[in-house]
Amino acid sequence: MYNCQMTDQAYIEETRRMLESLLPAERIRTVDQDYIRGLLKRRNPRAHKGCFGHALLYAGSHGMAGAAVLSARACLRSGVGLLTVCTPPVNNDIIQISVPEAMVLQTDEMYAYSDLSRYSAVGAGPGLGKGESQTAILDKLLKSISCPMVLDADALNIISQNCHMLDYIPSGSVITPHPGELARLTEKTDDFARMTSNAIGLACRKGLTLVVKGAPTVTVLPDRKAYINTTGNAGMATGGSGDVLTGIVLALLAQGYSAEDSAIIAVYLHGLAGDMAAASLSQTAMTSADIISYLPKVWLNIEKV
Numbered sequence: 001m002y003n004c005q006m007t008d009q010a011y012i013e014e015t016r017r018m019l020e021s022l023l024p025a026e027r028i029r030t031v032d033q034d035y036i037r038g039l040l041k042r043r044n045p046r047a048h049k050g051c052f053g054h055a056l057l058y059a060g061s062h063g064m065a066g067a068a069v070l071s072a073r074a075c076l077r078s079g080v081g082l083l084t085v086c087t088p089p090v091n092n093d094i095i096q097i098s099v100p101e102a103m104v105l106q107t108d109e110m111y112a113y114s115d116l117s118r119y120s121a122v123g124a125g126p127g128l129g130k131g132e133s134q135t136a137i138l139d140k141l142l143k144s145i146s147c148p149m150v151l152d153a154d155a156l157n158i159i160s161q162n163c164h165m166l167d168y169i170p171s172g173s174v175i176t177p178h179p180g181e182l183a184r185l186t187e188k189t190d191d192f193a194r195m196t197s198n199a200i201g202l203a204c205r206k207g208l209t210l211v212v213k214g215a216p217t218v219t220v221l222p223d224r225k226a227y228i229n230t231t232g233n234a235g236m237a238t239g240g241s242g243d244v245l246t247g248i249v250l251a252l253l254a255q256g257y258s259a260e261d262s263a264i265i266a267v268y269l270h271g272l273a274g275d276m277a278a279a280s281l282s283q284t285a286m287t288s289a290d291i292i293s294y295l296p297k298v299w300l301n302i303e304k305v
Helices: 009-020 033-039 065-076 089-098 107-112 132-144 153-161 163-168 179-185 192-206 241-254 259-281 288-293 295-303
Strands: 028-030 054-058 082-087 103-106 121-124 149-151 209-212 218-220 226-228
Touching: 009 028, 009 192, 009 226, 033 259, 033 295, 054 065, 054 132, 054 241, 065 082, 065 089, 065 241, 065 288, 082 089, 082 107, 089 103, 103 107, 107 132, 121 132, 121 241, 132 153, 132 163, 149 153, 149 241, 153 163, 153 179, 153 241, 179 192, 192 209, 192 218, 209 259, 218 259, 241 259, 241 288, 259 288, 259 295, 288 295
Parallel strands: 028 226, 054 082, 054 121, 082 103, 121 149
Antiparallel strands: 209 218, 218 226
16 A cells, blocks of 8 residues: 655644644544545546536736646646636636646636636636736626636635635635735744644635645634645745645535545645655655646555455
8 A cells, every 4th residue: 555655744743742732632633544534525427517517716816827837737637627717818728738638728718707607616716817807807706606616816816905805705615825924914924833823724614625735735614624635745836836736625625525524635645646746756846737647646545455
């Protein structure tokens, strides 16, 4: 059984001690492969693509199409049935060529199109930009949909500048901030315990599942539970890695996994793919695209009984 865990055990133990200063010990869990296997659903052999959800990914801007490509590819490698990428017209050809399995919805069409009921989950943020048009479309999405969302990167930065948007995030959604994005949503601090306490407070107040990306990554649930991830390595500290995670979470949400399970599973598998990539390519040389390339091996490994 392949179970490469390259996250330093000392960091995991230190994180647990920190969390125990904030939460009862029984509300803290360290995630391992057996736990993840227990969360996964078996695919019905009679299933068709409609059984695995239709995801909408709002991503990319001029010069940032790569973020949309990475997130879309990761989503498609994580079991989603259908994927539509909402992106500016300038990115249309890039997406169509780079991710032929995905459909493309141009941003001006999305803004004029009010019926979003076809989508089972929505992701927003990778490479998005923070201009007026992006803000208007994100505002429309938040106010128009009831399906779960995963929000990352510039979607979180836009929300931090328009705090009323927090109230429109649908229940059962996931946000995946790195420390800088979390600081913009709560307060700036270099103290990890304070940062985590802020994350717990935000998750509880807004009913969100919150992934605090780091070494190790901690997933905080609205009911004041915390899950410490045990996979991942420093080679994943590279541009685009978070976009990949967003795509995996989006695929799981679209397939009907709860926000909590989507986040916990995605973080573990994302880290495990990064560990496999680092073991083969080195932490120094690996890229975020390499994480995606190892996702099939991760799924093969994790689905073995």
